[in-house]
Every structure is written in C-alpha cells, then in structure tokens.
Amino acid sequence: MSFWNIYIFSALGILISIVIPILRKSIPRDGKRGLGGLWGIIKPYLIIGVFSLLTALLVVAFSGDALEDWKAALLAGYAWDSTLQKLKG
Numbered sequence: 001m002s003f004w005n006i007y008i009f010s011a012l013g014i015l016i017s018i019v020i021p022i023l024r025k026s027i028p029r030d031g032k033r034g035l036g037g038l039w040g041i042i043k044p045y046l047i048i049g050v051f052s053l054l055t056a057l058l059v060v061a062f063s064g065d066a067l068e069d070w071k072a073a074l075l076a077g078y079a080w081d082s083t084l085q086k087l088k089g
Contacts, residue, residue: 001069003060009070010056013077018049021085048088052081 025041059080060067067073 009073010077017081
C-alpha cells in the first residue's frame, strides 16, 4: 500500500476513535440535551483528533513497512488517538 492509502486508513481509525466516545456521551440521561451541551462534548475530542491527524503523518512515516494492510493502519490510527484521549484524562 502507498503512504497515502495507509494514512487514509489511519485517519479513519482516528475518526472512529473520536466518534465512539462522542456518541456514548451524547446519549441523553435526563431526557434532554441541547446543542450547546453537544458542542461541549465534541470540542475536546475534535481538538485531540486534529492533533492526531497531524501526528499520524509521523506515525505512518515512522512505521515504514510495518503497516502492510488497511486493517493494521486502521488499528494504528485508532490506538494512537485512543491513547492520547486516555493520557489527556
């Protein structure tokens, strides 16, 4: 696979890592959720996601031939962003 194909699947893994916690936190517990509350949920994940997309270029470049197929690239992107989210707290 080319560098950009691997990067695209890594970016998709990052996107999945961003969407899952947003969906989980956006489930209304009290029966209502306004758009302001939704933006408060999305904003921190969006900031980490943008940072992850930029640093994913370095991860893909550093990994070299270790990411041989789309599945490995997808998991690498997901793991990278998920790790950053956990380190952020």
